[in-house]
Structure formats: C-alpha cells, structure tokens
Amino acid sequence: MEFNVKSGNPEKQRSACVVVGVFESRKLSAMGEQLDTVSEGYLSNILRRGDLEGKLGQALLLHNVPNTLSDRVLLIGCGKERDFGDKQYRKVVAKTITTLNDTGSMEAVCFLSELNVKGRDTRWKVRQAVETAQDTLYTFEEFKSKTDSTRRPLRRLTFNVTTRKELTLGEKAIEEGIAISKGAHKARDWANLPPNVANPTYLAEQAKLLAMENEQIDCEILDESELKEMGMGAFVAVSQGSDTPAKMIILKYNGTDIEQKPIVLVGKGITFDTGGISLKPGDRMDEMKYDMGGAASVYGAFIAATEMKLPINLIAVIAAAENMPSGKAARPGDIVTSLSGKTIEILNTDAEGRLVLCDALTYVERFEPEVVIDVATLTGACIVALGSHASGLMSNHNPLAHDLLNAGELCGDRAWRLPLWDEYQEQLESNFADLANLGGKGGGAITAGCFLSHFTKKYHWAHLDIAGTAWLSGKQKGATGRPVPLLTQYLMSRSEN
Structure with missing residues (x-):
C-alpha cells in the first residue's frame, strides 16, 4: 500500500x-x-x-x-x-x-x-x-x-498535515511506519507458518537470504554439532529429541563506528513445543508453533532497524530448536552442563525455553554488548499475571528497564516490570545441581526470569516474556507481531541519543 x-x-x-x-x-x-x-x-x-x-x-x-x-x-x-x-x-x-x-x-x-x-x-x-x-x-x-x-x-x-513545514516530518514518519510494519509483518509471517515448514533449518535459510540482500548484514549459522562441541549442553538437551537439528542464528548489522558496542537481541526460537517428555495436553497444542514468537520478533525488529538504516550496531541471536519427545529426548531428572559451566537439573522438559536461552545469553558475552534484551514466549504464568495486554519485563539494570517501558508507552506496545528479588531465587535451588530449571507454581514468570539472570552477570540485560502478547487465540487466531514495535522504538530512541 x-x-x-x-x-x-x-x-x-x-x-x-x-x-x-x-x-x-x-x-x-x-x-x-x-x-x-x-x-x-x-x-x-x-x-x-x-x-x-x-x-x-x-x-x-x-x-x-x-x-x-x-x-x-x-x-x-x-x-x-x-x-x-x-x-x-x-x-x-x-x-x-x-x-x-x-x-x-x-x-x-x-x-x-x-x-x-x-x-x-x-x-x-x-x-x-x-x-x-x-x-x-x-x-x-x-x-x-x-x-x-x-x-x-x-x-x-x-x-494531511496542518502546515507545509510539517511535510518533511510527515514523510519521515511514513518511512518509519513502513519499516516497522515490514518488520512486524515478517514476524507475523514467521510465527504463522506451520511448524512443518518453519523449522530451525528454514529460519536459518531465511536469515542467510536476508544477509545476501544487504551488504551491511552478516550471517553466521551454528549447527547442533557445533553447539554440542562448544559446550551448550542446556541448548542441545532441548533439541536432541527431534530429528530436525538445532541452529543458532547470528545476524550482525553495522550501522555506525565499529568501535561502538552493539545492542544484542536474543530470541527464543522453539519452532514447535510439544513439552518433550513432559508432554503438553492436546488441546490447543497447535498454537505451540507460536513458541518461536521471540525469535520472530527479534528478526522483525532487526529488519525494521536495517530498513531505517539506524546508526547503531545491532546483533540478533536466534536460538532455534524443536522440543519433541523421543527415545533420545531429555528426561525429567537429567542434569546438563550449560555453556557457562553451571549445571542444571531438568525437573520439567516443558521448561525448555530457558534452557536454550541460558546458553545463548552466555554466548553473547563475546560481543561485549552495550545491552542485551532477550525475548521469549516463556511462561504461561506471565499470561496469568498480565493477560494479553502487556509483556512481562525483568531487568538487572534500571535505566534499561525504564527505556523499554517508555518505548512501549510511546508506541502502544506496552510492557510491565516484574521483580527479580533474591527471595525468588531460592525457588530454583536443587539438591543435585547448581540450579533447577523450574521454580514451582508461585511466581512462575519471575522465577523463569531469575533463572536467566544467572547467565547475565557480565552485562546490562532485560528479559521480555511475551507469552501473552505474541499471538491471539479463537476467531482472531494468529501472530500479533509484538513486540516488534516496542523493540524498534527502543532502538530508534537509542540511535537518537
């Protein structure tokens, strides 16, 4: 149009x-x-x-x-x-x-x-x-x-604008709106695709095509064998039950001085989540194709930022895997070693998003990031807490949290901050490993964020739980494209400072 x-x-x-x-x-x-x-x-x-x-x-x-x-x-x-x-x-x-x-x-x-x-x-x-x-x-x-x-x-x-002086401002706004819409539409397309099409291999191929079309974008794909060799035991524990191998997708965009530290976006890309051995109920399991909504929104925001040629350095990391039950799948009670060296007791294989994310969050330390924002359809508990109106936000850095909240208010894609208090960390204690991957029923969205916080000590970090905002059910069933507007507004605001 x-x-x-x-x-x-x-x-x-x-x-x-x-x-x-x-x-x-x-x-x-x-x-x-x-x-x-x-x-x-x-x-x-x-x-x-x-x-x-x-x-x-x-x-x-x-x-x-x-x-x-x-x-x-x-x-x-x-x-x-x-x-x-x-x-x-x-x-x-x-x-x-x-x-x-x-x-x-x-x-x-x-x-x-x-x-x-x-x-x-x-x-x-x-x-x-x-x-x-x-x-x-x-x-x-x-x-x-x-x-x-x-x-x-x-x-x-x-x-129509009131004066001719505002025409330039209006033209700029149109360019921005088209770029953000393009990113949001790409996120919706990715998430709406059936899981027999949009698997980790497909996402990796799409990322490669994007890099081929833009000389400012570089793309690197890490295969499951490489992830295993690097020591990403938590990530591989999720994907090992599937016949489709996991991929870690890294997209880099250099829009300013290479000396400027990058902003890193990390997306959970579970292209289908059966729950693994801890199998989900059959009702509405088809909607678990949307469990890669975090990856889709990170990809969409990356596209929007590059379309606008924002003067920032931006890295998008997508942790793509399929969580399936099989004779090779991880079991409740298994203990795995993450890339950070921390050991994790898997109490429930349906708490898999945090397992792929924790290794991805450790991996991005090598980029010496300015900030890291992970985006994930992580917990049903976040839907219970906030419904479908706001994404859950947790952060170890108050200025970053405030910037994201303000960006959400400005663009209408709002988030609400939840605490990361030490009291919640106690729920993740394990008798047999450094951490458990589940914190019990109380404060489930928060304990998931607390789990991720163990792997983000070396940089400023925020976590967006978009389980309630990434898609709609019922007659309006489909991906929403959120939080592409929020992420893009944050990147725009950072580029203007």
Whole structure:
C-alpha cells in the first residue's frame, strides 16, 4: 500500500474519499467544520437528523457532498473529545481503513492526522496511522487454495498535515511506519507458518537470504554439532529429541563506528513445543508453533532497524530448536552442563525455553554488548499475571528497564516490570545441581526470569516474556507481531541519543 503526506483544504481534494472526524455529541472536527461551511451545512444537517452520534468507531459514508471535489466523505466517530488519546486514535484509524477497503475507495485523503492527540506530534500521528493501517490490512493466506480478495482494495492513503513545514516530518514518519510494519509483518509471517515448514533449518535459510540482500548484514549459522562441541549442553538437551537439528542464528548489522558496542537481541526460537517428555495436553497444542514468537520478533525488529538504516550496531541471536519427545529426548531428572559451566537439573522438559536461552545469553558475552534484551514466549504464568495486554519485563539494570517501558508507552506496545528479588531465587535451588530449571507454581514468570539472570552477570540485560502478547487465540487466531514495535522504538530512541 502507498502512503503520502500533503497539506491542503478538504474541499479541494480530488479524491475517491476524504476522511474527517466527528466527536460526541455530533461535534465536527476542525476540518469537518470547514467542509460543513463549504457545503452550506450539508454535514451538520445530516448529523442533526441522528445518522451519526460521533461514538468511537462509528462510520458514515456520504456521496456527492455539495461544493467538494471528492467523490465521497467518510465521517468517523471519535468518541468524547476530552478522552481522545492514543488508543482512541488507533481505533478510529483502523475503522477508517476497514471501511475504505470494504467500500471500494481505492485511495483517500485522511484528515484524522490533524486531530489533537494529547502529548503527540505530527510524526507520531502519521507513523502510528501507517502502522495501524498496515496491521489492519495484514492477512496470511499462503496455504489457502482460494483467497477472499477484495475487489477494489485500498491502495493509496494520503495524510494531511496542518502546515507545509510539517511535510518533511510527515514523510519521515511514513518511512518509519513502513519499516516497522515490514518488520512486524515478517514476524507475523514467521510465527504463522506451520511448524512443518518453519523449522530451525528454514529460519536459518531465511536469515542467510536476508544477509545476501544487504551488504551491511552478516550471517553466521551454528549447527547442533557445533553447539554440542562448544559446550551448550542446556541448548542441545532441548533439541536432541527431534530429528530436525538445532541452529543458532547470528545476524550482525553495522550501522555506525565499529568501535561502538552493539545492542544484542536474543530470541527464543522453539519452532514447535510439544513439552518433550513432559508432554503438553492436546488441546490447543497447535498454537505451540507460536513458541518461536521471540525469535520472530527479534528478526522483525532487526529488519525494521536495517530498513531505517539506524546508526547503531545491532546483533540478533536466534536460538532455534524443536522440543519433541523421543527415545533420545531429555528426561525429567537429567542434569546438563550449560555453556557457562553451571549445571542444571531438568525437573520439567516443558521448561525448555530457558534452557536454550541460558546458553545463548552466555554466548553473547563475546560481543561485549552495550545491552542485551532477550525475548521469549516463556511462561504461561506471565499470561496469568498480565493477560494479553502487556509483556512481562525483568531487568538487572534500571535505566534499561525504564527505556523499554517508555518505548512501549510511546508506541502502544506496552510492557510491565516484574521483580527479580533474591527471595525468588531460592525457588530454583536443587539438591543435585547448581540450579533447577523450574521454580514451582508461585511466581512462575519471575522465577523463569531469575533463572536467566544467572547467565547475565557480565552485562546490562532485560528479559521480555511475551507469552501473552505474541499471538491471539479463537476467531482472531494468529501472530500479533509484538513486540516488534516496542523493540524498534527502543532502538530508534537509542540511535537518537
């Protein structure tokens, strides 16, 4: 889809549709009032009859509005003006996109970008509109023999800004929104793929292709035999039950002085999680293809950052494996030695994500990172704690935690911080090894983070548990692309400092 930005009057737009907002109760936005004046009260007369109250998400499509050059005018309900904030703005943009796409308006000029959103500037409004539009139109139909294609889909959307001085800002926002959307879509595609396609070998091949297409990106793949030889006993314990060998994927992007320490993103890439010998229940086990959501989001954020050519050095590490039960699989009670030298008693083979991550987190020490952020669909306990609204955040460095929380608030992909107190560490004690891979029922998301913290002593580190945010179930079943926006916003903010 094509996006543009311009500055002009609504009545002078030669377009298939012009979009303006209406607040409760039937209060036209500034651009709506301008259209109403030009059309000699046409809009206000319709509103007075009760066709649209202005409630959030309402829509009314008008044809042949007098004294205008546009074929249609779309009125979008924005709710109460005093309550109009980030969430409401995204909702009205999404409603606009679905309405335009369903009614044959193949292009439109949108004046919602001029609405006042508290604390947000033009750059934020245009970028969020682009991301919301792309997210709304996303589909995954690669494996359908017949697709429900829209006959006259929306192809071009132009955002209006108040002054010509803001055109450059708007164009920059469009570039950013397109890059972030591209990364989020790639993350959704990866996660939505069936597990018989998106296995560790497939992920490695995709990473190689990405590096071939961009001379600023280097790619290195470590095979399972190499992982074993290096001493990654925890990682290999997860993958050894599968016929598909594990891969560690390392992508490097150098966008600034090579002397600058890199930011490292580590993604859990369990391409299918049966639970291993500690087998999961059959109900909704198909959704365990999403257990590589951390890897998908790290890959997506990496793509977004390289598309924007951010002036940072960035490394993405993906720990890819399949957790399967077999005669070769790890058992509850096994003790393995991690790359760090710490021994781990495996109490439950379904607590496998922390096993691949702990070796990956030790491995990245060699990069002497500025910060390390790992992303994982790690625990069902995080869903119990936070639902699907926020990712769980744990960190050993307060400034890093604050930066991530602020990035999430800014882009609408929020996280909530959980503690890493010493009291929780006691739950990981083992009679037979240095650590157990399970801390019991209480505080499961936190004890998982505590486990990972044992392997992150040498750098500033944050952990994002995205078990509740990476995908949706039910009728809307599918990957969300989160937390690509959060990670990318963090990288953008770091690059601007």
